[in-house]
Amino acid sequence: MMNRRDFLRTTAAGLGTLAAGAGAWAQGSGADGRKPNIVFILSDDIGWGEIGCYGSDKVLTPTIDRIAREGVKFNSAYCGTSVCAPSRCALMTGLHMGHASVRANREIQPEGQMPMPADTVTVAHLLKRAGYKTACIGKWGLGKPDSVSTPDKMGFDHFFGYNCQRHAHGYYPNYLWRNGQHVELDGKTYSHDLMAAEALTWVRDNAASPFFLYLALTIPHARYEVPDLGPYADKDWPEVNKKMAAMITRMDRDIGRLLDLLAELKLADDTLVIFAGDNGAATSGKMLEFFNSNGPWRGIKRSMYEGGLRVPAVARWPGKIKPATTSDVPWAFWDFLPTAVEMAGAKLPDGMKIDGLSMVSTWCGGPPPKRDYLYWELYEGKFQQAIRLGDWKGVRTGPGKPLEVYDLKSDGEEAKNLAAEKPDVAAMLEAKMKEAHADDPNFPTTLGGGKGGVKKAKGPKAAAPAKKG
Template sequence: MKWHRLLLLVLGGSCLGWFPQAAFAETFPNVIFILADDLGYGDVGCFGQQHIQTPNIDRLASEGMRFTQAYAGATVCAPSRCTLMTGLHTGHCYIRGNKEIKPVGQEPMPADTFTLAHLMKQAGYRTGLIGKWGLGYPGSESTPESMGFDYFFGYNCQRNAHSYYPEYLWRNDEKIALSSDAYSHDLMADDALAFVRRNHASPFFLYLAFTVPHKKLQVPSLEPYVDEPWSEDEKICAAMITRMDRDIGRLMALLKELKIDKQTLVFFTSDNGATYRFARFNHSGPLKGRKRSMYEGGIRSPSIACWPGQIPSGTVSDQVWSFWDVMPTLADLTDQDLKSATDGISILPALVDGKPVEHPPLYWEFHERGFSQAARRGDWKVVRNGVGKPLELYDLSIDIHEDNDLAAQHPDVIERFESYLSSARSESELWSIPDAK
């Protein structure tokens, strides 16, 4: 019996399974999934940042659960978002790399793709995407509105999202022209608040895919860092992150104002590792690598979940999970049997009971600069930096920075990983493994 059925029985209600879906959808919590863009593991205060102010994200952690071993779906934007939308890791999902389409947009997912938004609509949710899509092009079979989102505002194309002062954004299938001084992040943050106000009376799912702190380095104000003895770029980077933090604070305040904070599950995470290299900020924290790396700094994400009254406040969890676990977790949350294939598991018990769930092996592949792979099983992690290259082996329980390659000392472990890697991916015409040179 799932947690929400048990809750209703305790309260004297009837078993949810006795009611049609539309009748019991109102008992489910709202879900907000906040995705930062290129935010490193060490870029927020609750994960060790010493210089950039993130009081609202830190409060989210203090009121919820902070995950020390959560992973993005990939080490770059589009495939990471595809794993989130489909529940499949990069060995199985359709989009396994950043593939640009001219003049605008990215490689689309197939028309019959079952997405996280479809899942939530099935449970009676109003679904919204505000922010960056990057999984199709305008007019393709893979736009937000064709992939299960009732409402979309933001960037269709992740290449256009490199600028915070774009000529236009999209609202559903309408191109919205912007003035030259319109800062896109501010528009999307305001739109997120408006979406919540419009839909707070019934369950909603909001995928809030902010573009901060992805390049370019642009911000309307350097506050609160104007007087810091830093470079101009350092001030801009810090101000961008703090501005996003401010708007997350505004969103959480609105949930309380509307008295739906206890009925709302909020996730916060990042799509891949840090893109910037400012030594002062130590973007990857204790981890090795950054965006486009298969080491932990490229894929481990600063992740938080908050749900007052359900997730114990101020907890730190070592639950291992990745983006492809979100779909089975929300299927569990909404009492649905997930009929589409998935590489993920539900981590709902870890969220509401604090009971870690054993995770099957995790897998990543990366198609830029040749081909690389990574996998994790328990505390063992392997990295292959190129076709035909040997596997590197690390024990993350004692070597989080991946300094000591133990492959030579543990051939049995390497053999098991080689066997796993040989079966972890399906063939793809778009994302084939190049021949070894």
């Protein structure tokens, strides 16, 4: 079986390369013809049903709805996989879980997660090389402090936020990081507000050249903490539901401020703004029912069903993406790197192999890319896999488990397993999954299958719960 190193050396069939004609999108509409800015806003654990334009009748998200109205609402956007760190790894590297270096949330003591290898090439590296200013503001989760894989070593000029995902479970931390330095806090300041403010300041300070802002916000990941309940204060709802809704609406307000700033700087037309969830909904029980958090899909975060993988995503690029459109064309987080690189008029370095395809042309009204399949793995307690090929979906919920087969066209809820009825389809999906997976000793495919289990390590404690809110 091919390991990652072999993979990087090998020209494997079916891997994405940049479309011909790269450079066409790099001409901005501004007088100076500057390259388009790219803002990727990632929301942590937001559910499909927790956003107005995706059908929520409870959570107010006027800005996200506005992005959809002024751009495109994606109905078939997929995350890297259904938990935080590996999903972000796919977003940063253009690799799906069969090739990614980080395929699980792997905690490291006392703070941080498993780093990506030092020779990793990220979308930030490539945009920086193409003349972009680059910032990551929010939650990193892809390499502990002082590792080879901190944001500054992974292509970002500027970083502010949480290095560690566990640390980010608390919204009133005693410190955050700014470029490798502790920023001491009083433990009473809402971290999201600081990150939102930092994003505005950074954009204002870097508006003179093309920029890439990766705004990895921590809302609405649990714990549910918020300074005030906003428009939900008087609702006859469980307190925790009011808190979560208020968190999302607060985030939405700050995304609105960012859009306002782009308009003020006359950069709105030259900026692609994407908003997406990083994995499926994370609520459960009555809360999930209340919000209909996973919308029409089966499963939630940590699942390989659509509810774990399919995420709400909207994008606006005035003059390029047609307003008020919806797109059913599937894409996944590993498409972001080649998309951004094409927008920047750049090229992949010689020999760099990725799994993603550029979606620029498609998002701007062109035909769908020629894609073989989308592929996911998950190593949370047990090894799981999923594949989407056309409308066929394959799901394996554990090592040695039979492959389940669903037809997403007629059965988006993945209710009727067609594996027995469609053995030819099952065999075809099995073969593609085998092709997509490269072994990695850090992530045994026997996990949860009776041997090779990985003990879950504990990271630093989250900040103490706030008294207010």
